[in-house]
Amino acid sequence: MKRKLLLALLAIICVPLLWSCARDYVTGKSTFSLMSESQEVALGREADPQILAEYGAYDDAALTAYVSGIGQEIARVCHRPNLEYNFRVVDSPVVNAFALPGGYVYFTRGILAHFNSEDELAGVMGHEIGHVVARHGAEQQTRVQLATLGLGLGSIISEDFQKISGALQTGVSLLFLKYGRSQESESDKLGADYSTRLGYDAHQMAGFFRTIARLSEGSGQQIPTFLSTHPDPGQREVRVGQLASEFQTKGPYTPKKTDRSDYLRRIDGVVYGDDPRKGFVENNMFYHPELRFQFPVPQKWIVVNSAQQVQIINPEKNAGVQMSLGEGKTPAAAADAFISGAQATVLRRENKRVNGMAAVLLESNVQSQNNVLQVLSYFIQKEQYLYVFHGYTTVALFKNYAGAFEHVMAGFDHLRNQAALTKKPYRVRIERARQGADLATVLRSFKMKEEMLNELSILNGIKLEERLQTGSMVKIVRE
Structure with missing residues (x-):
């Protein structure tokens, strides 16, 4: 009994020796962390090849360079501009984006297919960079480490899965880390801030939450990590819209001249669904x-x-x-x-x-x-x-x-x-409306199947009854 008590006391005494202070790059204040910045970067560097092995890199150098270019622009105006950022497009149909500690940011081809403007992409990119800036991944990893020190915080990784699969590699296990509501809210704010600094319209980032909500309700897909802790995407859309207005009026804001058609041309031909x-x-x-x-x-x-x-x-x-x-x-x-x-x-x-x-x-x-x-x-x-x-x-x-x-x-x-x-993948194809009509009529004119109309409505980010002008660009899906 005395020996157990001694071990418990040693644990209480020794744990504080492992604590370290880290800088909050947004507020400039010190914050608690078990992970230094160099360890954070090393963790991301170790995990990156494992993530790519798990999902595969999407084979489109031009699209990857485009996404990376926007990421690097946002990185230059964020609160951690000196960090080396790496941006990847992974070969997954799931609509998702996520970031690892140390500056590694991933977008699936699925989410790129569902964006309808560069502004939406930039807003979500800012959100993911916000997680890196605020060290949310390091915070969650710290919680996992604390759990292993016996402080009773519980395991975030599903042990049932881990037991069957064997020990999870670092990269895959990091995907099981869930951000809290306050962390997601902070990243929403940073995403709106960073994208606005570059002249993007963060209201479009807010509108993308509506697309995600429709996608989740309509197809049963899993909600992406940047929505997973928020049961009401509608409230979040309103809040981000308010933040967008605040940032646009607070400082010098020069709207960036973005062209929806330019973004759509860049994703023309991207693989849709399972390959x-x-x-x-x-x-x-x-x-x-x-x-x-x-x-x-x-x-x-x-x-x-x-x-x-x-x-x-x-x-x-x-x-x-x-x-x-x-x-x-x-x-x-x-x-x-x-x-x-x-x-x-x-x-x-x-x-x-x-x-x-x-x-x-x-x-x-x-x-x-x-x-x-x-x-x-x-x-x-x-x-x-x-x-x-x-x-x-x-x-x-x-x-x-x-x-x-x-x-x-x-x-x-x-x-x-x-x-x-000989089965070929379906791909997103960009066409122009041959006549002014509602979206449903335009889609039918390209011989899209009736059971696909609602899915294509979500893909285009508008309702089936909304009217398009002659020549408007529209996404369809075919081999």
């Missing part, structure tokens, strides 16, 4: 043309495909399947590595053949922080690659989902649908 060359779902089947495999997907389950893994999540979000390339020379070696790494308790193990391919089936229990997970795993050798599937849920729910897990994994096969090899 089928890197995997796509059609008729409840996932196809990967490059690696030439396929497997079934349970109806209505959500598929999240990235460069390194495929995740399939049930509608209730209490069960999932993860597929990735495995390590090891044989399925048996990969199974052994999983058992050791996850400290799994083996319930069943069988050697199998899956559509002619050597495989190991493993059923196990894995202890996480909050639950005992029951996991069905398949380790399958296909030519030179080893594919690993994990289906997991709680022990209590396992019987409900074991059939779905088995359906996915036992259905893994060589690519049988040869049409998948």
Whole structure:
């Protein structure tokens, strides 16, 4: 008992020795942090290649240079202009933007497709740079470090996912850091401030929140991180609009001459939605043309495909399947590595053949922080690659989902649908309205399908009933 008390006292005494003061670049005051600026930069530098490995860089040098150029302009007028900033466009259809500590800022091709002006891009860019300036990522990482020191703040990273996946790399784990309401509000203010300094109209940044809200409601997509802590985007739109007006009247404001058509030309041809060359779902089947495999997907389950893994999540979000390339020379070696790494308790193990391919089936229990997970795993050798599937849920729910897990994994096969090899990605195309009419009529004139009209309305940032003039530029989607 005395020894435990001594250890507790040592923890209380030693923790303050790790504290350090950092500068708040916006207010100039000192602030508490466990991370120095050099450590912050090193963290971002370490995470950057991991993020690019996870999502992939979007292959469009001109678009990337354009986004980076706007980012560098905003960086020069922000409160941390001496930091080295790096801007990336990542190959993801998800509508999102995020920043890592140390000046690394990422925009998905999905969000670039949904912007309708350079002003919107600049406003969100200012918001993300605001997170870097205010050291929000470092603050959140500090909270994670404090949790590991036993101060009871709790883990931000989902341990259930971590237990199955193995230790998360730094870059991917940083994406699990959630900013608080006050941090998001501060970045909104900084985004409006910085973009206004360059002459952009931050009212358009405010309007983009409306686009995001419509997108989330209409398609079920996950709300981006810069909206995730705000349950009411409408209130946020109003607040940012007020900030835009304040900054425009407070100081010298010379409106920048931006042309919506110029921005639209820059995104003409950007890939829209999943790139089928890197995997796509059609008729409840996932196809990967490059690696030439396929497997079934349970109806209505959500598929999240990235460069390194495929995740399939049930509608209730209490069960999932993860597929990735495995390590090891044989399925048996990969199974052994999983058992050791996850400290799994083996319930069943069988050697199998899956559509002619050597495989190991493993059923196990894995202890996480909050639950005992029951996991069905398949380790399958296909030519030179080893594919690993994990289906997991709680022990209590396992019987409900074991059939779905088995359906996915036992259905893994060589690519049988040869049409998948020639499937082309959909792209955003810019056209001009042939006549003055409402958006719905204009879209129909380009033979857009009825079920696509609402989605295209969101993509264009206007309602279907809004009228366009002859010659107005409009986004459509086609191969």
